[in-house]
Amino acid sequence: MISPAKAFVFGFPTVIFSLIIPLVGVAIFTYIIALRLKPMVKASPDPRLDRLFARFLKMLKYAVGQYRHPRYPDAGIIHIALFSGFVILSLRSITLVLLGISDGYVLPGMSGMVGQVYMVIKDIAGTLILAACLAALYRRIIIKPKRYAVPSKYGKEHTWEAVLVLLLITGLVICDMLFEGSEFAARIQNGSRPEILAPLTGTWMATHMLRLFPMDMLQHLHLGAYFSHELIFFFFLCFLPMGKHFHVITSLPNVFLMKLDKGAVKPVKWGVEEDALDDLESFGVKKYEDFTWKHMLDFYSCVDCGRCSDNCPANAVGRPLSPRFISIKCRNYSFNKYPLKGESVDVSPFIGKVLEEDEIWSCTTCGACEQECPVFIEYIDKIVDVRRGLVDDGMVPQSLQKPLGALEKRGNPYGKMEKKRGDWTKELPEDLNIKILGKKETADTLYFVDSITSYDDRIQDIGRAAARVLTAANIDFGILGPAERDSGHEVRRFGEEMLFLDLRDRNSEAINNAIVNRIVTADPHAYNALKHDYKDIPPVEHISSTFLKGIKYGNILLKHVENSDKIYTYHDPCYLGRHNNLYNDPREVIDSIPGIRRVEMTKNCKDRSFCCGGGGLMLFYEPIEEKRMGQVRVEMAKVAGANVIVTACPFCMVNIEDAIKTSGLEGEMEAIDLVELIDQHIIND
Amino acid sequence: MEILVCVKRVPDTSENEIEVNRDGTDINRDDLVYSVNEWDNYAVEEAIQIRDKVGGSITVVTVGEEEDEEVVRREMAMGADNGMLLSDDAFNGSDGKGIAAALKAAVEKGNYDLILTGAQADDGAGQVGGMLAAMLDWPYASLVNLLEVIDDKKIKVGREIAGGNQEMNEIDLPCVLSIQTGINEPRYVGIRGIRKVASLEIPVQTAGDLGLAGDTVGESGARVKRLDYFVPELGGGADILEGSTDEIIDKLLELLKAKGGIK
Numbered sequence: 001m002i003s004p005a006k007a008f009v010f011g012f013p014t015v016i017f018s019l020i021i022p023l024v025g026v027a028i029f030t031y032i033i034a035l036r037l038k039p040m041v042k043a044s045p046d047p048r049l050d051r052l053f054a055r056f057l058k059m060l061k062y063a064v065g066q067y068r069h070p071r072y073p074d075a076g077i078i079h080i081a082l083f084s085g086f087v088i089l090s091l092r093s094i095t096l097v098l099l100g101i102s103d104g105y106v107l108p109g110m111s112g113m114v115g116q117v118y119m120v121i122k123d124i125a126g127t128l129i130l131a132a133c134l135a136a137l138y139r140r141i142i143i144k145p146k147r148y149a150v151p152s153k154y155g156k157e158h159t160w161e162a163v164l165v166l167l168l169i170t171g172l173v174i175c176d177m178l179f180e181g182s183e184f185a186a187r188i189q190n191g192s193r194p195e196i197l198a199p200l201t202g203t204w205m206a207t208h209m210l211r212l213f214p215m216d217m218l219q220h221l222h223l224g225a226y227f228s229h230e231l232i233f234f235f236f237l238c239f240l241p242m243g244k245h246f247h248v249i250t251s252l253p254n255v256f257l258m259k260l261d262k263g264a265v266k267p268v269k270w271g272v273e274e275d276a277l278d279d280l281e282s283f284g285v286k287k288y289e290d291f292t293w294k295h296m297l298d299f300y301s302c303v304d305c306g307r308c309s310d311n312c313p314a315n316a317v318g319r320p321l322s323p324r325f326i327s328i329k330c331r332n333y334s335f336n337k338y339p340l341k342g343e344s345v346d347v348s349p350f351i352g353k354v355l356e357e358d359e360i361w362s363c364t365t366c367g368a369c370e371q372e373c374p375v376f377i378e379y380i381d382k383i384v385d386v387r388r389g390l391v392d393d394g395m396v397p398q399s400l401q402k403p404l405g406a407l408e409k410r411g412n413p414y415g416k417m418e419k420k421r422g423d424w425t426k427e428l429p430e431d432l433n434i435k436i437l438g439k440k441e442t443a444d445t446l447y448f449v450d451s452i453t454s455y456d457d458r459i460q461d462i463g464r465a466a467a468r469v470l471t472a473a474n475i476d477f478g479i480l481g482p483a484e485r486d487s488g489h490e491v492r493r494f495g496e497e498m499l500f501l502d503l504r505d506r507n508s509e510a511i512n513n514a515i516v517n518r519i520v521t522a523d524p525h526a527y528n529a530l531k532h533d534y535k536d537i538p539p540v541e542h543i544s545s546t547f548l549k550g551i552k553y554g555n556i557l558l559k560h561v562e563n564s565d566k567i568y569t570y571h572d573p574c575y576l577g578r579h580n581n582l583y584n585d586p587r588e589v590i591d592s593i594p595g596i597r598r599v600e601m602t603k604n605c606k607d608r609s610f611c612c613g614g615g616g617l618m619l620f621y622e623p624i625e626e627k628r629m630g631q632v633r634v635e636m637a638k639v640a641g642a643n644v645i646v647t648a649c650p651f652c653m654v655n656i657e658d659a660i661k662t663s664g665l666e667g668e669m670e671a672i673d674l675v676e677l678i679d680q681h682i683i684n685d
Numbered sequence: 686m687e688i689l690v691c692v693k694r695v696p697d698t699s700e701n702e703i704e705v706n707r708d709g710t711d712i713n714r715d716d717l718v719y720s721v722n723e724w725d726n727y728a729v730e731e732a733i734q735i736r737d738k739v740g741g742s743i744t745v746v747t748v749g750e751e752e753d754e755e756v757v758r759r760e761m762a763m764g765a766d767n768g769m770l771l772s773d774d775a776f777n778g779s780d781g782k783g784i785a786a787a788l789k790a791a792v793e794k795g796n797y798d799l800i801l802t803g804a805q806a807d808d809g810a811g812q813v814g815g816m817l818a819a820m821l822d823w824p825y826a827s828l829v830n831l832l833e834v835i836d837d838k839k840i841k842v843g844r845e846i847a848g849g850n851q852e853m854n855e856i857d858l859p860c861v862l863s864i865q866t867g868i869n870e871p872r873y874v875g876i877r878g879i880r881k882v883a884s885l886e887i888p889v890q891t892a893g894d895l896g897l898a899g900d901t902v903g904e905s906g907a908r909v910k911r912l913d914y915f916v917p918e919l920g921g922g923a924d925i926l927e928g929s930t931d932e933i934i935d936k937l938l939e940l941l942k943a944k945g946g947i948k
Contacts, residue, residue: 278880394763394872401873406700408876409718415700417716498876666929 001186001219004226005103017227018100025234031340032241038338039289039296045270046292048257055256063255068374072307074139078132079374082169085129086248092122092176093233100226116196123180123201126173130202133170137163147306154325158244158304165245168236173202175229181206182222186215243331244304251375254301257294258376262367263579264532266292266381268388268497277498284388284495287350288333291382298377299334302327308369308379313611314362318626321362323369323379329354351389360386361397362623364614365493366574371607380493387495399622400494408499411485411506412451413617422481424453424460425467434467435478437514445470445477446516446538450526451486452615452650458657459650465679466522466543472684473550477520483510489529489575490616504534511537520546522675524575524649525615531580542576544586544648547678551592557683561595568598568677569642571633571656572609573649583607586648586674593681601640610636612659615651630659634669648674686741686837686858688732689797690765691788691817692725693747694756695807705914712914721756724803726763728864730871731832732801733764739834742766744795748776748787754887761885762878763871768885773892778904781812786902788813789820790895798837800861804828814863824860830868 007014061067066083069076091107098105106115139145140162150157184197184207197204210218240248247254259266267274268283270292277283285291308323309315315322333354336345347353351360363383370379390396396404403413411418425434435441447470453463470477488503511519519540521527530540550556570590576582583606590598604610613629614621634656637645647653656671663669672680696703696712697720704713721729732743744767745760747753757768771787779787792800800818804827805811818825831843831851842862844852856862892902900906924940926933941947 278877283877391873391875392877394874394878396873398870401871402699404873405697405720409697409720410700415697417702419716496875498880502876 001183001222003103004100004223005105007219007223009223014223014227015101018097018230021227021230021234022097025237028238029234029241032238035338035340036241036246036300039334040293042289043291043293043296044289046266046294047270048294051260054260055258058258058260059252059256062258062374062376063252066374068372071372072305075145075305078136078139081128081132082136085125085132088122088125089129089173089176091118092126093172096176096179096226096229097233100230120196120198123198123203126176127200127202129169129173130177133166133173137166137170140166147310148304151322154322154328161243161245161304165236165239168232168239171232172229172236175225175232177202177206178210178221178225179229181210182213182218182225185210185213186218186222189215189218241300242335244302246300247303247375250297250301251303254297254375254377257297259378259381261532262581263528263575265384265492274501277501282389283392283497284390285351285382285385286389286393288330288337288354290389291330291385295378295382295385296330296334298382299327299331301375302331302377303375304328305374307372307374308377311368311372311608313366313368313613313629313632314364314623314625316610316632317629319362319623320356320358321360326355326359326379326382327377351386351395355386357390357395357397358624360390361400361621362625364574364611364618364629366611366614367578368574368608368611371578384493384495387493388497389495391495391497397621399620400617403617403620404491404494404496404499407486407488407491407503411503412455413486413620414451414455416455419482421449421454421484422479424449424455424463425479427460428464428467432467432471436481437478437516438480438483438510441478442515443476443478444517445475446511446514446519447477447479448487448511448519448521448523448526448530448540449479449484450521450523450650452654453523454484456650456654459653462522462650462653462673462675465673465676469547469556469675469679469682470520472682473546473555475520475546475550475555478514478516480507480510480514483513485510487523487526487529487533489525489533490618492529492533494617500533504529508534508537522648522650522673524573524580525651528575528579542580542582542585542648544576544582544589544674547589547674548585548592551589556678557685558593558678558681559683561593561597562680564595564597566597566644567642568596568644568646569601569637569640570598570605570646570648570674571601571612571637571652572606573647573652574609574611575615576648577609578607586646589674589678590646593677599640599642601636601642604633604636612647612649612652612655614655615649619651619654628655628659628662630655631663634659634663634665638665638669643669645669645671646674646677647671686735686739686799686834687795687797688735688741688743688799688801689792689795690725690728690732690743690745690760691747691800691802691813692729692745692756692760693722693803693806693809694719694749694753695722695809698807705916709914719752719755721759722803722806722809724805724864724866725756725760726803726871727866727868728801728803729760729763729765730869731864732799733872734869735799735832735834736766741798744769744797746771746788746791748772748779748784757887758882758885759874759879761882761887762874768887770887770889771891771895772889773902775892775897775899775903778907779902780907780909781810782816782908783902783906785813785816785820786906787892787895787897788817790897791890792817792821794890794895798858799840800859802861802863804863804865811863814861818861821859821861824856825862826854826856826860827863828865829862830865832862832868 004014004018066080069079095107180203306324312323365380406415407413435443453459485503485506488500492500518538520543522543527542610633611629612633645656653673660669696717701717706713736743743765745757745765746769747757748771754770761768802814826842828844829842830845833841842854846852926936
């Protein structure tokens with residue numbers, strides 16, 4: 001068989017094509033990539049090259065190891081097959097390109113045994129890819145999973161793009177199979193044996209199908225397959241940066257450059273100290289170029305797989321938010337503003353036309369989207385950045401202005417008097433004297449109450465239960481009382497950074513005046529704020545961890561469950577679970593109650609927990625939605641066979657109790673906080 | 686268009702527990718927090734929207750003491766161009782007419798085409814806008830919930846009348862309008878915005894600067910004297926129905942039938 005490096009067609013040496021195709025392909029590809037980098041150069045800074053070893057390990061686990069893919073078994077397994085096949089075939093592809101220039105070329109180190117073994121493995125990989133492509137085409141064309149659908153307001157279906165790429169990949173592996181198969185068939189006809197040929201692989205099948213073909217046809221097929229492979233390969237390379245298949249190039253770096261500090265929110269501008277914030281001309285994201293370069297890389301890396309939106313509670317209840325389309329819309333905007341050819345199209349204003357205000361305020365920052373994304377696209381930081389821009393321009397929904405004003409003046413969103421912040425303790429029995437720390441009294445532990453538990457009539461019960469349990473567990477604790485301010489967790493996440501800093505500084509001062517060894521809170525939002533947003537304060541733990549230690553050391557003794565008809569289920573609060581990986585402590589605490597029956601909402605527990613509707617300022621926001629998230633959550637508990645939902649967050653309590661009422665499930669379903677549950681079952685000596 | 690917006694600093698009713706002091710002369714002011722009177726925010730927002738459309742500048746004015754400057758600053762953070770504080774011991778104890786007189790003097794020192802006030806204040810009587818217009822002898826429209834600039838001589842204003850109906854009027858400039866809530870969605874003023882204007886100098890005008898005679902403002906100029914503040918005695922006649930939602934509905938139906946509300 002004459003190789004493409006030596007063949008002639010109509011008197012032309014085909015090696016010319018072997019040279020021209022890669023050169024032109026690589027040149028176009030470089031040009032496209034350069035243009036794609038253009039907006040990233042104009043973007044905001046974002047330091048991502050710290051903790052390199054940790055990053056490397058994450059990349060190995062999540063990108064190379066495809067760790068998150070099996071969360072969606074069908075698509076996940078197909079993708080793992082395609083990805084691993086691609087990795088294996090990458091060497092083959094390079095070899096093929098060079099084979100067209102130099103006959104019989106082998107990559108360094110690939111001669112002899114190693115090369116033979118590799119050829120067998122790559123034949124298997126090619127076959128695997130072919131099978132995966134067929135399975136994927138079947139899913140895309142016949143099954144059409146719902147999450148790939150594009151709601152009409154976001155434009156047209158993207159299926160053609162997926163199908164085209166699957167066909168290109170199918171073409172690539174078939175071409176290689178025919179290229180090699182024709183060669184092997186020719187050798188068989190000449191009486192020599194081909195090298196090792198793994199049975200049932202594509203190449204094996206091609207070889208056998210072509211065995212009886214006349215020699216000149218085999219020669220044509222050999223060259224035809226080779227150049228088809230070349231053309232598809234370089235077309236594919238240049239097609240990648242045009243859309244969702246950019247991830248083939250960007251996802252490894254995107255995972256390597258991921259956000260490592262879960263639960264935290266990025267600073268207003270990297271490299272600008274807090275005391276220099278006042279000098280900043282503008283805050284947050286108001287135009288596309290205000291995003292950081294990494295956030296732009298996120299947009300490029302979106303695979304359009306729909307897993308984020310499939311898990312987004314806002315999307316599920318019909319709020320105008322779909323994280324997937326935040327990425328897609330921004331990417332389309334970027335492609336249009338920085339086009340490969342022709343006029344730049346700038347849809348303005350960016351906030352209003354591309355991203356909409358309602359969309360941005362609809363997010364509860366629950367983190368379900370980020371938990372699911374196989375390539376670690378960030379949404380919360382982007383949404384917070386856009387909110388910062390909206391706040392800076394005064395574009396804050398009316399429903400949020402009152403609570404923000406109250407937070408500014410009174411340190412709580414309800415506008416209640418500061419001096420009444422500790423009044424919830426008044427209903428406790430006389431002998432349970434809660435210390436107010438800071439002036440004269442000190443204690444080992446500070447119980448950080450936060451606004452809702454201090455002021456909300458229903459939630460004050462949780463505060464009092466916490467005080468009783470902490471006392472029974474012999475923990476020396478006190479509260480800040482009137483000196484406490486709102487933790488500011490949602491204030492920061494709703495984009496009012498300066499107000500957050502003010503609240504944080506006041507709290508930090510009060511906390512450090514109190515001189516304690518640790519902080520305990522029953523509010524996951526406060527917990528997350530104190531843990532990630534505050535600096536230089538004593539360590540903080542959620543009360544479920546405090547309880548678990550108390551139970552293990554025998555300081556908390558629990559009696560047999562009161563009512564054995566009750567079937568409990570635990571609802572993971574977003575800021576305990578997803579943002580802080582605290583899944584087991586609350587479960588262990590519940591399971592420590594003798595005789596308790598607990599079921600899991602198996603499809604929606606732990607890191608797939610479904611947000612109750614959001615906490616803090618989100619309680620004041622009036623979203624556009626078809627139903628409440630809490631109602632969906634209560635339904636899930638019902639389906640799981642539970643009649644008591646245990647939460648460990650005051651906001652979850654508000655939302656879930658509300659949902660029980662609005663779903664007409666009063667009497668059938670109830671909600672209880674973990675603290676109240678322990679308070680009910682603790683044995684006081 | 687040169688616009689003057691009159692604003693007032695009031696105890697925020699949603700963030701305070703308002704109590705009458707022991708001798709009934711005032712409310713208890715120890716733990717109060719203050720903010721811009723809600724209606725005034727709408728007036729300033731409207732002014733900003735007009736200025737952004739047709740050009741010109743906005744001045745915000747208040748009558749009060751040093752601490753009242755805070756609301757002028759906040760409205761400047763919102764987008765007003767200039768601020769002015771009318772402050773003098775002589776203003777103490779003014780009634781609505783006294784405040785209007787001080788404002789009138791300030792208006793005459795400027796060159797305004799349009800004056801906006803809030804329709805009323807949380808702690809006021811809804812007098813100043815109308816009195817100011819009368820003193821200036823300018824046309825006046827109250828409770829405006831729609832505003833459209835026609836040209837530099839005329840504007841169109843809408844007022845909501847009974848039954849949710851809308852009334853449209855044409856009114857000559859210069860004029861005074863009192864602005865109703867709901868005319869727009871006032872923008873948010875963040876801490877950052879306030880800090881940006883924190884160091885701006887806000888000019889203070891005294892009674893002397895304004896050329897006001899002693900008997901037109903303050904206690905001596907007041908024609909209305911406040912006699913007492915008191916909390917009304919709790920009366921009867923109110924029933925709070927208790928029970929589950931269904932029970933409450935049943936009880937309510939019973940009551941309505943019994944008292945002839947429904948048949």
